[in-house]
Amino acid sequence: MRADSAFLAGVLLSTCPAARCMVISVPSSAPPDSADVDPALVSLSIEFFAFPDYVTQLAGTANCIANLAALRGTSPAVRIGGTTQDRATYDASLAVAVNYTVGSPADAPDTLTYGPAFFELADQLEGDVTLGLNRQLNNQTNSLEAAQRAAQTMSNLFAIELGNEPDCTLYASNSPIVPEGMSWDPDTDAASEEAWFAAFAPMLGNIFQGAVYISWTVEDLLSRIGSGISNVKTVSRHSYPQSACGGASTNLEALMSHSGIVSYTSQFETEASATRAAGKPYLFGETNSATCGGGGISPTFGAALWIVDYVLQGALVGAERLYFHQGTISNCAYCFWGNGTVFSPYYGAVFVSRFLGDDGDRIAMLDNGTSAIGAYAAYAASDELLRVxxxxxxxxxxxxxRDNTTISITGLSTSRNGGVHLLRFTAPAATSEVDQGAAVTIGGGGAFNPTDCTPSGTQTMETVAIVEGVAKVTLRASEAAIVVL
Incomplete structure (x- = not known):
């Protein structure tokens, strides 16, 4: 919901002491155009070849996931996939989870094999798991064998994804899946998806995740797959607002801009509606700040603030879950955690999960999306207002x-004699990076142990008075806060 508070602004601007002012009116119950929130709205995507190391070698993985689960009451869903799923061959006799050779730990393998132990590790995850398998090599027999073993092993198997980003140059003219003399386009891909789903469904059921596009639209598949839609369980959009590929430049100020995030996510509203009309969940099945690992912007506090805004805007345009990609462990600027490190973006995932809580069932947008200031309200299933x-x-x-803005929040109950509590999310600057020693904090002291991602420090609440139904919250530039009612 976008609030028109021009009248209230005219009343309150003259009394606002800050350099900048804004008025936000909060409905006491969820408005009709508020959005439902899936318990696993903030979810994770893990690069296929790296997945075993994430769960066996990184001490932080289990606790970073558990922290999010504790806040939302449900474990994040996990998608295991990415570029290397289309380089992987299943080997039922392989004794280890995955086998490959790279020249440097920062590299991703050109080819790899994986075995039954891969699925045993995936089965240990608490949340829903979507499994990405190879389509590019055009070996249905091998991928079907893997899918059947996964279905037998994984009690948490949610969906199976066949192929990754076929709309990109990943499916080049020399890929085995590309018919000789033909180009790979939406028609070719839709026919391929439909044929593969139909071949696998008799053994696996209607469990497939369709689309997985980064540039083609979801409508490209929905308009072409015909009766094959009956085998589709979920539809996935891959989304990266910026690119760091091939030396492309990234821009942190543009990434974290509230109005920019509103504008960027709005492009997906029509395909989300089309997906819902087809009776399927619409997901950001792989997403993060910038392609090719994220470049220089992704490990920053500004990227953490982007996550907060982006998650909520994603839900508002119709995405049920957003799967934030975690790539090569030693070469991943946008990752949430790594080897002995918890990065700044993870704090954003935690903060937005704290806002939603285990009781947040719906959200509403309270501003008009045209300024640097964003405002949202979370509501319970009963439509009760919970937090702003x-x-x-x-x-x-x-x-x-460092400029600041005073936000006058109106419509609050005057019976709250003690005022409201404020949980502030801050850092020295938008460019601050936890792994470089910067103090990124929730509630002044709340942080995470870099070794194992356990919570550390102490979160404290500020108290904000309510005067005639108005609470005034002052935020510095590059900062956010939760108002706990």
């Missing part, structure tokens, strides 16, 4: 004066 989140996406890089 405000963000200030004005960019502060640590130099010069």
């Amino acid at each position: 989140l405000v963000t200030n996406s004005n960019y502060f890089n640590g130099t010069g004066t």
Whole structure:
């Protein structure tokens, strides 16, 4: 919901002491255009070849996932896939989960094999698991054998994805899946998806995740797959607002801009509606800040603020879950955690999960999406107002004066004599990086142990008075807060 608060602004601007002011009116119950929130809205995607190391070699994986689960009451869903799923061959006799050779730990393998132990590790995850398998090599027999073993082993198997981003150059003219003399286009891909789903469904059921596109639209598949839609369980959009591939430049100020996030996510509203009309869940099945690992912007506090805003906008346009991709462990700027490190973006995932809580069932947007200030309300299943989140996406890089904005939140009950509590999300600058020693904090002291991702420090709440139904919250540039009612 977008609030028109021009009248209230005219009343309150004259009394606002800050350099900038904004008025947000909060409905006491969930408005009709609020969005449902899936318990696993914040979910994870893990690169296929790296998945075994994530769960066996990184001490932080289990606890980072558990922290999110504790906040939402449901474990994040996990998609295991990515570019290397289309380089992988199943070997039923392989004694280890995965086998490959790389020249450097920062590299991803060109080819790899995986065995039954891969699925045993996946079965240990608490949440729903979507499994990505190879389609590019055009070996239905091998991928079907893997899918059947996965279905037998994994009690948490949610969906199976056949192929990854066929719309990109990943499916080149020399790929075995591409018919000789033909190009790979939406028609070719839809026919391929339909044929593979139909071949696998008699043994596996209607369990397939369709589309998985980064540039083609979901409608490209929905309009072409015909009766094959009956074998589709979920539809996946891959989404990266920026690119760091091939030396492309990234821009943190643009990434974290509230109005920019609103504009970017709005492009997906029509395909989300089309997917729902087809009776299927619409997912951001792989997403993060920038392609090819994220470049210089992704490990920053600004990227954490982007996650907060982006998750909520994703839900508002109709995405049921957003799967944030975790790539090569030693070469991944946008990852949430790594080897002995918890990165700044993870704090954003935690903060937005804290806002939603285990009782947040619906959300509403309270601003009009045209400024740097964002505001949202979370509501219970009963439509009771629970919490308000405000963000200030004005960019502060640590130099010069850090401006602030006072947000007057109206419509609150005057019976709250003690005021409301405020949980602040902050860092020295938008460019701050936890792994570089910067203090990114929730509630002044709340942080995470870099070794194992256990919570550390102490979160404290600020108290904000309510005067005649109005609470005034001051946010500095590049900062956010949750108002706990």
